[in-house]
Amino acid sequence: MALLELRNVSKIYHLGGEEIRALDDVTLDIGIGEFCSIIGPSGSGKSTLMHILGCLDSPSKGTIKLDGTEIQKASTRELAGIRNRKIGFVFQFFNLLPKLNVVQNVELPMIYSGIGGRERRVRALKALEQVELSNRLKNRPSQLSGGQQQRVAIARALVNDPKIIFADEPTGNLDTHTGEIILALFRRLSQEGRTVILVTHNPEIAAVTPRRIEIRNGKIADKVDAKLAGLDRLPKAAGSAEPVTAPVVPSA
Amino acid sequence: MSLFNAIVVGLKEIWAHKFRSLLTMLGIILGVSSLIAMSALVEGMERGSREALIAVGGVEKVRIEAQPVPVEQRNLRDFATGVTLSDVYALQRSAPEVLTVSPEMRLEPQPTLSANGKVYRTWNIAGVWPVQAQIMEHTIEHGRMFTAYDDELARSVCVIGTGVRDGLFGSPEETGQDINPVGQTMNIGGSPFTIIGMFQHYESEQDRKIREVRLAEEAQKRALGLTNRVSGPKRSRGWNGNRGGSFAFRMKNNTVYLPLNSAWIKLRSGQTNLPPEPRLSEMEIKIRDISKLDLALTEIRNIMMVRHRGIEDFTLRTQEDWAEQINTFIHNARLSGGLIAGISLLVGGIGIMNIMLASISERIREIGIRKAVGAGGLDIFTQIVVESTVIAFVGGLTGLVTSYGLIHLIVSFTPTDNAPIITIGSMAFAFGASLIIGVLAGLIPALKAARMNVIQSLRYD
Numbered sequence: 001m002a003l004l005e006l007r008n009v010s011k012i013y014h015l016g017g018e019e020i021r022a023l024d025d026v027t028l029d030i031g032i033g034e035f036c037s038i039i040g041p042s043g044s045g046k047s048t049l050m051h052i053l054g055c056l057d058s059p060s061k062g063t064i065k066l067d068g069t070e071i072q073k074a075s076t077r078e079l080a081g082i083r084n085r086k087i088g089f090v091f092q093f094f095n096l097l098p099k100l101n102v103v104q105n106v107e108l109p110m111i112y113s114g115i116g117g118r119e120r121r122v123r124a125l126k127a128l129e130q131v132e133l134s135n136r137l138k139n140r141p142s143q144l145s146g147g148q149q150q151r152v153a154i155a156r157a158l159v160n161d162p163k164i165i166f167a168d169e170p171t172g173n174l175d176t177h178t179g180e181i182i183l184a185l186f187r188r189l190s191q192e193g194r195t196v197i198l199v200t201h202n203p204e205i206a207a208v209t210p211r212r213i214e215i216r217n218g219k220i221a222d223k224v225d226a227k228l229a230g231l232d233r234l235p236k237a238a239g240s241a242e243p244v245t246a247p248v249v250p251s252a
Numbered sequence: 253m254s255l256f257n258a259i260v261v262g263l264k265e266i267w268a269h270k271f272r273s274l275l276t277m278l279g280i281i282l283g284v285s286s287l288i289a290m291s292a293l294v295e296g297m298e299r300g301s302r303e304a305l306i307a308v309g310g311v312e313k314v315r316i317e318a319q320p321v322p323v324e325q326r327n328l329r330d331f332a333t334g335v336t337l338s339d340v341y342a343l344q345r346s347a348p349e350v351l352t353v354s355p356e357m358r359l360e361p362q363p364t365l366s367a368n369g370k371v372y373r374t375w376n377i378a379g380v381w382p383v384q385a386q387i388m389e390h391t392i393e394h395g396r397m398f399t400a401y402d403d404e405l406a407r408s409v410c411v412i413g414t415g416v417r418d419g420l421f422g423s424p425e426e427t428g429q430d431i432n433p434v435g436q437t438m439n440i441g442g443s444p445f446t447i448i449g450m451f452q453h454y455e456s457e458q459d460r461k462i463r464e465v466r467l468a469e470e471a472q473k474r475a476l477g478l479t480n481r482v483s484g485p486k487r488s489r490g491w492n493g494n495r496g497g498s499f500a501f502r503m504k505n506n507t508v509y510l511p512l513n514s515a516w517i518k519l520r521s522g523q524t525n526l527p528p529e530p531r532l533s534e535m536e537i538k539i540r541d542i543s544k545l546d547l548a549l550t551e552i553r554n555i556m557m558v559r560h561r562g563i564e565d566f567t568l569r570t571q572e573d574w575a576e577q578i579n580t581f582i583h584n585a586r587l588s589g590g591l592i593a594g595i596s597l598l599v600g601g602i603g604i605m606n607i608m609l610a611s612i613s614e615r616i617r618e619i620g621i622r623k624a625v626g627a628g629g630l631d632i633f634t635q636i637v638v639e640s641t642v643i644a645f646v647g648g649l650t651g652l653v654t655s656y657g658l659i660h661l662i663v664s665f666t667p668t669d670n671a672p673i674i675t676i677g678s679m680a681f682a683f684g685a686s687l688i689i690g691v692l693a694g695l696i697p698a699l700k701a702a703r704m705n706v707i708q709s710l711r712y713d
Contacts, residue, residue: 056624056706077628084626095621095710099268109625111257156625 002029003163003195004053009062011048011218022048023059024218030197032163035190036211037198039225045218047168050199054087054166055079067163084113088157092169094149096141096156102128103137106155113160127155131185147178154185164195171205183208255638262639265611266646276607277647279600280689284651284682286596289658290589291678294582296458300670301578303456304500305571309388312351312542314552315569316535325563332565334531339559343537346555349548351538354384357515358533363441365416365508367433372419377440377508378533379515385411385451387536390507395434395449403511408518410438411449415505428470443518445510454504458671545572594685600647601689608640608697619701620709629702636698637691644690648683655682 011023022045030036030053040046051057052064055071058079064071067086074082083089088109096105106124115123128134131151141149150170157165167186171179183205190196198205206212214221266273305311318335321328340355357379365372384390385397398409412433417423420438421431433447455463510519539548549568556566612619619632659672 051707056710077630080623080626080628080631083624089624091710095617095624097618097621099264108622112622112626112628112631114254160626 003032003034003067004028004030005063005065006053007063009052009059009064011045011052011057012060021218023052026062026218026220028213028220030195033190033193033195034211035187035196035209036213037200037206037209038213038215039200039203039206040215040221041201044215046199046201046215048218049215050166050168050197053197054089054164055082080112084109085160086163088154088160088162088165090150090153090157090165090167090170092172094141094146094153094173096149096152098141101138101140102133102144102152105141105152106159108156109160123159124155127159128152130158131155145178146174147181150174150178150182151185154182158189162194164197165189166197166199168199169202170198170200171202172200179205255634258634258638259642261635262642265639266642269611272607273643276603276643277650279603280597280644280647280686281600281651281654283593283597283600283689284648284686285655285658287590287593287682287685288652288655288674288678289662289672290593291586291682292655292659292672292674293662294585294589295673295675295678296670297585298578298582299673300456300458300498301581304498305574305578307389307454307500307504309536309538309571311545311571311575312539313387313571314537314539314549316537316552316556317567317569318531318533319565319567321563321565328563331561332563333560335533335535335566336531339556340532340535342555342559343535343552347548347551349540349544349551351540352383352387353538354381354387354536355512355532356380356384356534356536357512357520357531359441359515359519360533363519365420365438365440367420367436367438367447370420372416374416374419374506374508376413376503376506377510379510379512379519380536381512384509384536387538388504388507390504391452392449393452394432395447397449398509398511403513406511406513406517408443408445408514409448410440410445410508410510410514411451412438412447412509413451413505413507414453415502416508417450440508440510441519445514451505451507454501456498456501456670459501461671545570597682597685597689600686601644601693604640604643604690604693605696607643608636608694609700611639612636612697612701615701616704616709616712619704620706620712623704623706624710632704633698633702636701637694640694640697641687641690644686644693648686648690651686652679652683655679 006026006028009023009026009028010021013020013022024045026049038046038049048057052059055066055074056079058074059072062072066082069082071079071082089095097108100108103121103124106127107120110120110123125134125137128137131154133148133151133155136144136148141152144152150173154165154170165186170186171182174182186196186198187208198209200206212224214224316335316339321332325332337355340353343350343353359377359379362373362375362377365374365377381403382397382399385392390397392411393414395411397411398407402409414423417431417433418426421433421436424430433450436447437444438447439445537552539545541548549570553568557564560566622632655674659674663672
């Protein structure tokens with residue numbers, strides 16, 4: 001059973017009587033422990049897909065199952081709970097709370113899952129250790145470099161031990177070298193058994209992931225654009241992972 | 253999110269914007285302290301009025317006053333007997349609800365008092381029975397009250413209040429000593445009477461405190477040798493309005509009581525063209541039970557009407573009216589003051605709401621982040637409500653403290669006879685009201701924050 005199952009999912013916006021299909025009849029499965037990227041030009045609907053996958057938004061039509069739970073039926077409160085326990089987010093602009101220090105930022109999700117103060121501290125320290133930031137606990141986000149801030153954000157995403165980690169352009173605001181460190185971090189997480197989904201339009205990043213899902217005009221493209229997926233840049237030998245060219249057909 | 257966490261977050265938020273929070277709190281602080289100050293001032297007034305009421309006999313006292321025959325009974329004028337001692341005896345025998353009765357014969361016109369080479373005029377000289385002292389709540393300080401025997405023999409004795417002593421023999425403030433006039437002779441309208449007793453000095457709690465402080469200061473000055481003893485005799489500087497405190501106490505202190513028979517025989521019969529019957533001016537009656545006041549009044553009235561053959565040449569006067577007036581006045585003062593203070597508290601609440609709205613719109617992104625990592629609408633709602641409540645809580649506590657200063661400030665502007673009294677009840681009420689207002693002020697901003705769309709707030713700059 002796949003971790004995420006999307007069946008005929010559509011997201012329709014109405015703008016002044018005009019119907020805009022940001023997602024159009026998307027059917028998609030993502031399994032446990034997969035490391036995949038969602039690619040596509042801007043305006044293609046990849047952000048919408050990520051919002052729906054990440055339970056930030058609910059679809060207009062279709063069904064989604066996350067870890068066996070029907071998402072489209074869940075109330076906003078249940079969605080918040082699912083985001084809290086099963087999903088970790090990493091954003092392009094880090095989205096740390098500037099008034100809180102590093103540890104407090106990492107503790108934030110646990111506050112909403114009702115974990116006691118002492119355990120919060122222990123788990124936050126552990127998560128920060130995983131991203132190798134144990135030496136900057138008391139700093140404010142503004143006192144950290146971009147790479148460090150993104151690592152704090154990753155620690156925050158990890159701290160509730162979620163099954164899925166979403167990253168929306170995680171390296172978009174970082175230089176190449178720092179970006180590579182962050183990507184290596186994601187790869188490690190994926191190897192540890194977590195499902196990691198990267199949303200990007202950067203071919204170099206897409207090239208790193210074994211599976212690439214391309215969105216074009218709200219639909220999943222049958223054939224991944226090689227240029228967009230960064231496949232042309234890879235030496236043949238390095239393209240170890242088979243490019244996934246079609247959505248996995250759900251096993252009924 | 254637990255409530256404790258929410259409170260901690262709220263406190264941090266307030267601490268992060270110290271000046272802004274302080275300004276916001278100021279509204280609540282002023283509201284709470286003005287509410288308490290108002291209540292304390294009214295409470296003081298109420299205490300003062302009640303003291304005065306008790307000083308003149310309390311609510312159990314009923315007074316029968318002689319009055320001219322009403323217009324519609326003018327043709328029966330010649331049959332009108334007036335209030336007499338026979339009425340007193342009749343009430344004593346026939347009215348079970350009446351505890352004690354004392355006849356009172358005020359001397360009209362009020363004679364001049366003279367003693368010690370001084371002259372004093374007062375307005376409360378009356379011939380009474382000894383029991384009058386109890387009805388009017390008098391306490392003897394020096395000497396004794398005259399007895400029924402003194403009355404029987406119409407002895408030339410009298411008992412005076414401190415006001416009369418001050419006028420004739422000098423007050424403690426002027427002479428520096430508490431002069432005991434017992435044994436002195438005082439002329440009442442030219443007839444010599446021996447002062448056999450003096451009542452204690454009556455004053456409100458407030459006046460007593462002020463006097464004690466002044467006495468202590470003077471004693472200290474004397475000890476340091478600072479008094480100027482060669483400044484000559486004290487001059488009158490015109491009407492000394494504040495002497496003796498409020499009217500009720502001043503009246504009580506200016507009492508001169510003589511035995512009823514002495515007043516009648518020695519003073520009143522000396523005046524011409526009066527009928528032989530000793531007409532009384534009033535009767536003071538103490539009733540048995542205040543809860544049966546209506547019954548007692550009916551009894552008294554019925555007996556009096558029978559005795560006076562239906563001619564209404566008397567009137568019943570209760571202190572209930574006075575007590576009711578006090579209640580109405582206090583009620584009104586409390587209502588109007590409370591309304592104004594309540595409005596200022598409300599304005600404080602609106603200030604909080606305003607700031608909370610501003611605060612959430614500058615924290616849209618933060619709210620989005622919190623929601624993205626799993627905060628539900630309820631968590632955000634709680635956080636905002638707690639923040640506004642914490643502002644109101646801290647403001648309310650500060651208000652409790654500053655109310656003290658505010659009261660002192662008000663009193664220094666407008667000195668009153670009645671010291672303000674801060675009650676626990678008013679403090680609890682004001683504090684509770686500020687908390688409720690804090691919660692209410694947080695509701696709308698909290699609802700707004702809780703309903704924010706996650707994606708839009710995450711994208712907000």
